[in-house]
Amino acid sequence: MTISVAMTVNGKSVSGKVEARTLLVQFLREHLGMTGTHVGCDTSQCGACVVHVDGKSVKSCTMLAVQAEGSKVITIEGLAESADKLHPMQESFRENHALQCGFCTPGMVMSAIDMVKRHNYQLDEATVRRELEGNLCRCTGYHNIVKAILAAAPAMKSAGV
Amino acid sequence: MYDFAYHRPKSLADALALLKGKPEGRVMSGGMTLIPTLKQRLAKPSDVVDLAGVKELAGIKVEGNNVVIGGMTRHADVATSADVKGAIPALAYLAGHIGDPQVRNRGTIGGSIANNDPAADYPAAVVALNATVTTNTGKHAADSFFKGLFETALGEGELVTSVSFPKAEKAAYMKFPNPASRYAMVGVFVAKTAGGVRVAVTGAGPSVFRVKAMEDALAKNFSSAAIKDIKIPADGLNSDIHGSAEYRAHLVGVMARRAVDAANK
Numbered sequence: 001m002t003i004s005v006a007m008t009v010n011g012k013s014v015s016g017k018v019e020a021r022t023l024l025v026q027f028l029r030e031h032l033g034m035t036g037t038h039v040g041c042d043t044s045q046c047g048a049c050v051v052h053v054d055g056k057s058v059k060s061c062t063m064l065a066v067q068a069e070g071s072k073v074i075t076i077e078g079l080a081e082s083a084d085k086l087h088p089m090q091e092s093f094r095e096n097h098a099l100q101c102g103f104c105t106p107g108m109v110m111s112a113i114d115m116v117k118r119h120n121y122q123l124d125e126a127t128v129r130r131e132l133e134g135n136l137c138r139c140t141g142y143h144n145i146v147k148a149i150l151a152a153a154p155a156m157k158s159a160g161v
Numbered sequence: 162m163y164d165f166a167y168h169r170p171k172s173l174a175d176a177l178a179l180l181k182g183k184p185e186g187r188v189m190s191g192g193m194t195l196i197p198t199l200k201q202r203l204a205k206p207s208d209v210v211d212l213a214g215v216k217e218l219a220g221i222k223v224e225g226n227n228v229v230i231g232g233m234t235r236h237a238d239v240a241t242s243a244d245v246k247g248a249i250p251a252l253a254y255l256a257g258h259i260g261d262p263q264v265r266n267r268g269t270i271g272g273s274i275a276n277n278d279p280a281a282d283y284p285a286a287v288v289a290l291n292a293t294v295t296t297n298t299g300k301h302a303a304d305s306f307f308k309g310l311f312e313t314a315l316g317e318g319e320l321v322t323s324v325s326f327p328k329a330e331k332a333a334y335m336k337f338p339n340p341a342s343r344y345a346m347v348g349v350f351v352a353k354t355a356g357g358v359r360v361a362v363t364g365a366g367p368s369v370f371r372v373k374a375m376e377d378a379l380a381k382n383f384s385s386a387a388i389k390d391i392k393i394p395a396d397g398l399n400s401d402i403h404g405s406a407e408y409r410a411h412l413v414g415v416m417a418r419r420a421v422d423a424a425n426k
Contacts, residue, residue, distance in 0.1 A: 020164055020165050021163070023196075
């Protein structure tokens with residue numbers, strides 16, 4: 001079944017023809033060519049595919065593209081203000097060396113921004129670790145990821161993002 | 162995933178009409194189980210009827226002594242609801258510990274209980290609090306709703322519209338999550354309501370079950386000491402790569418005592 005879908009991705013209106021079974025992550029990567037969102041496990045466990053749909057973090061490998069009809073989607077590509085000004089969370093990941101191979105990073109950053117906002121920019125280490133339950137890092141680089149998120153929370157607050 | 166026809170009705174009546182005459186049609190609420198199932202080609206529905214657009218099915222309200230949660234209410238909304246936290250904090254805690262944050266943003270209470278995964282969290286709360294499940298055709302008491310492994314009392318074309326939970330005097334949920342999936346290896350919900358004490362166990366058996374011996378002991382003395390010598394038989398419990406039946410039987414006792422202690426705090 002071919003269906004037309006239209007949504008906003010990173011502030012830009014996009015549309016396309018998909019099959020009912022096309023996943024949101026396939027639409028982003030294969031139809032729109034936005035390969036920043038990764039597919040890690042494809043079984044809803046690893047979180048490499050996390051994007052924001054209408055302000056909520058979701059696993060885009062476990063959502064159909066048609067379910068995002070009319071929604072506002074934000075991906076890792078939509079975070080940086082410009083080519084030389086990263087989002088405070090991205091900057092904090094860089095500063096704290098919060099990545100090794102980098103494969104899980106897009107999902108980590110998207111989950112991290114969502115958790116910081118939900119906790120009103122105030123988190124402790126235990127909260128960050130629990131909130132990361134849906135994101136796996138096969139390099140086991142969690143320590144610096146947690147450090148980066150804790151450091152980014154006040155930076156996001158002062159930047160107003 | 163096999164392809165299917167996708168529908169997004171705006172009302173319950175439209176959803177039911179779409180399902181009529183489609184024996185291979187399936188309903189999707191949050192899709193947290195259905196989509197992975199489809200990806201593995203374990204199901205091949207002709208049609209998928211997405212309930213996301215049916216606004217009348219989502220929402221939380223307090224009605225007298227009950228908290229009524231619409232079938233399409235997401236776990237994250239139950240976990241953060243002031244009404245749920247105020248009336249039954251243990252229920253908000255349970256919802257806040259299902260899966261991970263991304264799953265909680267999509268998964269729904271109606272989907273969870275209609276699927277009746279043996280390791281799902283919600284069935285323990287529904288049974289321990291003696292909740293009432295309302296559908297488009299009638300009402301089900303908690304004890305007769307969950308029938309067995311992935312099996313419920315829901316009939317053909319019957320959808321969960323809401324679940325009504327009576328307020329509890331004391332209640333708590335404790336689970337031992339599988340470290341990878343976060344599903345309950347064993348989860349125990351203990352509740353003391355106007356109707357008495359109930360102990361409901363998920364994750365350990367093919368479907369949620371009550372532990373009568375613990376309920377009787379706790380009715381006399383609501384303390385973890387009262388149930389410390391009660392042994393759970395391992396017969397018929399789940400045994401898999403994550404844990405043996407004996408291991409799960411032991412965990413039921415541990416989680417039940419922790420739940421009683423938490424309920425007494």
